[in-house]
Amino acid sequence: MNNRKSGILLHITSLPGAEGIGTLGKEAYAFIDFLVETGQKLWQILPLGPVGAGNSPYQCFSAFGGNALLIDSELLMQEHLLTPDDFQAMPRFSAKKVDFDKVSHWKKSLLEKAFIRFQENRFNDYSNEYSHFLNEHGWWLNDYALFISARNYFGGLHWSEWDRGIKFREQDALDALTAKLKKQIDYQKFIQFLFFRQWHGLKRYANENGVQIVGDVPLYVSGDSSDVWTNTDIFLLDEDLNPTEVGGVPPDYFSETGQLWGNPVFDWPKLKERQYDWWMARLHFNLNMFNLVRIDHFRGLESFWSVPADEETAINGKWIPAHGYEMLSLIKSQIGILPFIAEDLGIITTEVDHLRERFNLPGMKVLQFAFTTDATNKDLPHNYDKNFVVYTGTHDNNTTLGWLNKVDGEEKEMVSKYFSTYDSIRKLVEMAMSSVAETAILPMQDVLELDERSRMNTPGTPTGNWGWRFQWKQLKTTQKNFLRETTLKYNR
Numbered sequence: 001m002n003n004r005k006s007g008i009l010l011h012i013t014s015l016p017g018a019e020g021i022g023t024l025g026k027e028a029y030a031f032i033d034f035l036v037e038t039g040q041k042l043w044q045i046l047p048l049g050p051v052g053a054g055n056s057p058y059q060c061f062s063a064f065g066g067n068a069l070l071i072d073s074e075l076l077m078q079e080h081l082l083t084p085d086d087f088q089a090m091p092r093f094s095a096k097k098v099d100f101d102k103v104s105h106w107k108k109s110l111l112e113k114a115f116i117r118f119q120e121n122r123f124n125d126y127s128n129e130y131s132h133f134l135n136e137h138g139w140w141l142n143d144y145a146l147f148i149s150a151r152n153y154f155g156g157l158h159w160s161e162w163d164r165g166i167k168f169r170e171q172d173a174l175d176a177l178t179a180k181l182k183k184q185i186d187y188q189k190f191i192q193f194l195f196f197r198q199w200h201g202l203k204r205y206a207n208e209n210g211v212q213i214v215g216d217v218p219l220y221v222s223g224d225s226s227d228v229w230t231n232t233d234i235f236l237l238d239e240d241l242n243p244t245e246v247g248g249v250p251p252d253y254f255s256e257t258g259q260l261w262g263n264p265v266f267d268w269p270k271l272k273e274r275q276y277d278w279w280m281a282r283l284h285f286n287l288n289m290f291n292l293v294r295i296d297h298f299r300g301l302e303s304f305w306s307v308p309a310d311e312e313t314a315i316n317g318k319w320i321p322a323h324g325y326e327m328l329s330l331i332k333s334q335i336g337i338l339p340f341i342a343e344d345l346g347i348i349t350t351e352v353d354h355l356r357e358r359f360n361l362p363g364m365k366v367l368q369f370a371f372t373t374d375a376t377n378k379d380l381p382h383n384y385d386k387n388f389v390v391y392t393g394t395h396d397n398n399t400t401l402g403w404l405n406k407v408d409g410e411e412k413e414m415v416s417k418y419f420s421t422y423d424s425i426r427k428l429v430e431m432a433m434s435s436v437a438e439t440a441i442l443p444m445q446d447v448l449e450l451d452e453r454s455r456m457n458t459p460g461t462p463t464g465n466w467g468w469r470f471q472w473k474q475l476k477t478t479q480k481n482f483l484r485e486t487t488l489k490y491n492r
Helices: 026-037 073-078 100-153 171-180 182-208 226-230 268-273 277-289 324-335 350-358 400-406 409-418 424-434 477-489
Strands: 005-009 042-044 212-217 245-249 259-264 292-295 303-308 318-321 340-342 363-366 388-391 439-443
Touching: 026 042, 026 182, 026 477, 042 439, 073 100, 100 171, 100 182, 100 226, 100 277, 171 182, 182 212, 212 277, 277 292, 277 324, 324 350, 340 363, 400 424, 409 424, 424 439, 424 477
Parallel strands: 005 042, 005 439, 042 212, 212 292, 292 340, 363 388, 388 439
Antiparallel strands: 245 259, 245 303, 303 318
16 A cells, blocks of 8 residues: 655645635636646645634634635535625735735625625525534634634724623623624524535545645644633633733754743643643644644644743743643543644753654654754654655745745755755755655645745744735646656655
């Protein structure tokens, strides 16, 4: 049996299309067709949640909700929830970069029209499906819909600044606000119905065509989220529900002061008391959403970098043990083989390696990190075994061409030992594809051989990220042929 496979890393937002942002519509289906045509078996994406400040998919208002901006309007028109007249005032959008505010303003008006039409004319068409969705997802959806509606009601304030009764979830206050905001809450539930309906249709098409979807689960959740508001006991918060400790990483390759994410960290003893119920729900939910799940910042399941909430950088943190072994043992007892990928980049200890190996989870190797030392570098293909996913780069890296253009000094000398700068992107792609690693993933930017202007994210910079989009006209026949031929050549 051949377990070797390859795929492409591309977030939904980066797809082409007329709506100013990638959606779950025809261009997503066309991308699956492209994957099939070039022999790819995997499509890796970033988290799909409703994004908050900075538009980061790693800072969402919910660990379970879907991003309304990804809902495809053309599909809604086909289902008569929108009409051609609704598109008459459609703005001109950039094909190269997402203007999140502009897209959000326009799409909100469309979705509100779709909701009115759904209530007036179309509800009976979907009544059984909609009722089933509300019943299946009510355990998180009710709280999320109230959270977003309340957040809008309180002028976009962080939930910790809401009226005391709502902030502390006093039942009488919650009941009164729920009654007051019923229409807004129903709208939020409808939006989620549309999102999940379109998502599962797309996933079904991918799977029917032999393409598996690799999802991404951030270790932490945003402090400004329905998850923290409804589960304050499983996070390290003070009596006024403000974080006492926040997450991040110590100084590393990306930053000499570390990264201060600001997310509240978990109270692992409390999670243990609750038999890890929130985590179990989250993992099962994501395994229903995706075929494989990448656990971002996997090392935080062994121990996590905890920084006092009043610190301005991540330097003065400390490592605190987590209960990842118990939690993963529990999910393994429920489902057997764990279809997870462990994002084990950064400062990795023997204990983290043991945790990953204990559950037979593939780790990650990144070729852009492979030339910083010597021939013993753990990211060089001759130094790792098959239970890894090898990447040329990730969403946090520069594009490979951008990286090659900037590499200098001893690192550049090391690169030159393995290949000349001529045609070097393709040499790096071949290095990934030919490696013993069972899985190879290429960012779409590297397939298109694009420079740093097409970078997705620069860690530590709060704005200007996540907006990159590709266009089909960028894809050359030679690039498509190279991808297909390299995939065949290395038995993927």
